[in-house]
Amino acid sequence: MKVNLLSILIPVFNESECLPLLYAKLCEITATLPCETEIVFVNDGSIDDTLERLIMMRQNDSRIKVIDLSRNFGKEAAVSAGIAGVNGDALVILDADLQDPPELIPQMLAGIEEGYDDVYGRRTARRHENRFKRWTSRQYYRLLRAISNIEVQENTGDFRMFSSKAIAALRQIKESERNMKGLFSYIGFRKKCIPYEQPPRAAGKTKWGYFKLLDLAIKGWTSFSVLPLRIISFTGVAVSFAALIYLLVVLFKALFFGDPVGGYPSMMCVILFLGGFVLLALGIIGEYLGIIYRETKKRPFYFVNKKIGDEEELKITN
Ligand code: UDP
Ligand code: MG
Numbered sequence: 001m002k003v004n005l006l007s008i009l010i011p012v013f014n015e016s017e018c019l020p021l022l023y024a025k026l027c028e029i030t031a032t033l034p035c036e037t038e039i040v041f042v043n044d045g046s047i048d049d050t051l052e053r054l055i056m057m058r059q060n061d062s063r064i065k066v067i068d069l070s071r072n073f074g075k076e077a078a079v080s081a082g083i084a085g086v087n088g089d090a091l092v093i094l095d096a097d098l099q100d101p102p103e104l105i106p107q108m109l110a111g112i113e114e115g116y117d118d119v120y121g122r123r124t125a126r127r128h129e130n131r132f133k134r135w136t137s138r139q140y141y142r143l144l145r146a147i148s149n150i151e152v153q154e155n156t157g158d159f160r161m162f163s164s165k166a167i168a169a170l171r172q173i174k175e176s177e178r179n180m181k182g183l184f185s186y187i188g189f190r191k192k193c194i195p196y197e198q199p200p201r202a203a204g205k206t207k208w209g210y211f212k213l214l215d216l217a218i219k220g221w222t223s224f225s226v227l228p229l230r231i232i233s234f235t236g237v238a239v240s241f242a243a244l245i246y247l248l249v250v251l252f253k254a255l256f257f258g259d260p261v262g263g264y265p266s267m268m269c270v271i272l273f274l275g276g277f278v279l280l281a282l283g284i285i286g287e288y289l290g291i292i293y294r295e296t297k298k299r300p301f302y303f304v305n306k307k308i309g310d311e312e313e314l315k316i317t318n
Contacts, residue, residue: 016049041066044069091167097203153181
């Protein structure tokens with residue numbers, strides 16, 4: 001498939017320091033590409049001078065477009081706004097901090113022109129991340145793979161290029177509880193992997209605390225599987241069965257050996273174990289309930305303040 005216009009989508013949240021570095025790199029790379037490009041920045045409610053810088057960059061380079069969101073909605077929403085707003089027949093998503101090396105774009109484009117629909121970068125080394133982050137990330141994927149039946153690519157971020165078919169598919173996804181990485185796997189199509197070594201952030205600080213990551217992880221698990229609910233049911237059945245047997249034992253002992261007082265320690269164990277399990281079960285059910293609650297409101301998950309660079313008004317496609 002010949003690509004005529006490649007959209008480069010970059011969600012930015014307080015990335016003022018990174019923009020000059022990123023732009024210089026992009027100019028270098030796009031000059032070598034065989035197709036036209038548009039560079040779409042989604043300003044995710046930055047509070048530094050990111051937007052001013054983008055507007056200045058746009059004055060010198062008409063390939064630059066800016067979708068300015070009304071506040072910070074998070075990267076998942078910013079990426080969604082970008083997917084809805086780009087015009088290209090191929091789309092690549094980049095982080096602003098140069099952790100997704102733009103040098104890979106020509107290779108990805110070649111993959112799309114070969115007929116692949118989703119060419120994704122896989123990080124081979126994450127040396128600049130601490131052990132705990134790498135370990136939690138591995139556990140997250142293990143659990144996600146174990147409980148969902150979609151093939152989620154490990155060590156893969158949002159750094160990927162989509163064909164027009166894949167873009168059209170992504171635009172059809174309307175759910176508001178979004179874990180984009182999961183959705184990229186969910187749409188299927190022919191995928192190709194390009195391994196790369198991830199460099200550290202070019203400038204500035206990461207925007208993801210552990211709390212935000214945990215939120216994303218829970219969204220991933222709950223929006224792609226109901227297996228946790230089923231596990232609760234099965235465990236409930238098993239515990240009831242065990243309880244029944246234990247009850248018979250206690251009754252038997254009391255009736256035939258006159259031993260009416262069960263041990264206090266064993267009683268405490270049972271009560272605490274069951275109490276803990278019931279709370280856990282409620283928590284898991286609560287997570288699903290929360291998703292249903294947010295989903296049923298059908299609230300748009302981002303709003304556009306203004307769109308700079310495209311004549312036509314952006315449709316908010318939720
Ligand atoms: N980002 C965003 N909205 C947010 C947080 C992050 O648009 O609320 C953007 C950020 O500007 C960057 C990309 O998402 O371009 C990745 O963020 P970051 O580098 O902080 O994440 P990390 O690489 O540490 O996972
Ligand atoms: Mg980063």
